[in-house]
Amino acid sequence: MSYRVIQWATGAMGKSCLRAVIDHPAMELVGLYVYGEGKAGRDAGEIARRDPTGVIATRDIDEILALDADVVIHCARLAPPYGSHDAEILRLLASGKNVISINGYSRPSHWTGERRDALDAACRAGRTSLMAAGLNPGFAGEQLAVVATGVCQALDHVEVVESVDCRAVRNPDYVFRILGFGSDPAAVDAKDPAWGPASSLNGMYEEVLAAMAEHLGMPLHAVRTDHRVYPATEDLGVAAGTIPEGRIGHVNWRWNGIVDGQTKLTMSIHWWMEATHLDEPDPPLWRIRIKGHPGVRLSLDLEKRDGDTTATSAEQVAVAGAVINAIPRVVAAAPGLVTRPLATPFQADLAHA
Template structure:
């Protein structure tokens, strides 16, 4: 019997997860949420670039979607700038008996790290509906949990763990959220939301604590650091146009302090052009992006993961991968015990692929 699934949002990530749900055997699309008036009433296939109509049209009526009593909702609506509204949506589904897989509310990638204001209402809704919620993606998500855990499975002893996303974001059409969050196109004295005290640790501190808990060590402190690089000439890219003196690259990290030293580190290096910040790390082999984990210990292990190929831009591939991470988890989440769950609680084999 197929699992009945709702797609909530049809934006950057949602249109890819919507397509995946429609195409995947074992899943049945029963509802689509869209907040834009120009999307309401349109067929799901049209909203994700497929030709054959599904007969399922988008709605902005939350109550109608709750009444479907679906097995799962894929929640990809941007939530970090509207957490209370997203929390209300998600708890309504959970309490009504619909499981949730999400790529937003990234504070919940490792629920024990999340603040009580967010975690407790979701736990209560899961208990009321007998449901499960799982949040993941590519970063935060895969790069900070599954990838380092794979590397650690090969080590006799781990002394330090470095997780990096090094990406050229120039081809990423998301100036309104990603660009603004990173401070791209602003002056260096402007502090974007991401660099306000505590924000980085609230997002990437979860994966650090997950790894620390699996290794049985205590994180004494989460330290944040960040720096920016300003353009020396005009940069025109898909993300935006950056003038000289404006920020065109950002580097930041959260350091998990163990025994007084940075032992588990999550770092980002993001540019809008390959010419930006030439002194900062680059992906290997001339690649435009990498998710990398480096374990120093016995033996040392390094894993470099690249998404995209000659036909798929690396930033688009990252968005597709984020959507796939959620959709592939649906069966495992629907079969899991009620509550907020995370990678360590679910089967690792959340995999699906159709050969032509």
């Protein structure tokens, strides 16, 4: 079976997904939405550094809505507040296109009220489904950590710790405004949900913990934040610019899932521009720490295939792989808001379609 795919946005992650769709024998690229005027009107193959595809990038949402497609890979960049991309996702779902998001929607049914009702209604109108994929959100908590609890007779606490070296991220607006680097730590309260980065991330990772809790059969009663920022110990020259000494050079985002008054789930994400404040100087991408009977400790890194000299990182390749492997699941799902299944493994028959 082949799948007709629209790629939405071509930032670093979106471009990796675009390449994966173009390269995959079971995927047919039928549309490409871009935000930048410089990309509009160009062939998708040119943007992806591939041969011409005949698919021309557009900034016209109506052109995308008019296309016949099985799924849209939604890779829009984080933007405060969380849910700021709902309007376009609602239109895509209602137009008859399933949607996979790499930035949230791990368990949108966690919410109550108008937002959930609108997403439900769009899925019903288009007979479509909405599901998250990607690494985190997507794989680390909702799949990997939950599966690792399968050896436990009793479960006390699950913690996912992610450590990401952000020095190579080039976009200044993303680094300094969206992620909060370079801000004055005395002038911001990282726990304030109105602070731009927190307003983008809190809802997203509350859904991650809600998805984990759903898989584990736990009633998630609350999510409490314990975010921390650390000042740079010296002037830091990074790809996006300069972070002066004393300004934020490391953020540790922490979300705690409360079950029956106790912290049962923790998502901890270190985004750093210097390693000074890390627990260890060269941490893996993820550490999963499960306290229970027995306890479990996992350490996981990603690496590129031997001989791959492209600028695409292993993480970018992995996001695209996670999305491609999720496409058959979201297309086959009953209409509605879908929590990602515990496993969406590589499928050899799909890879050789």
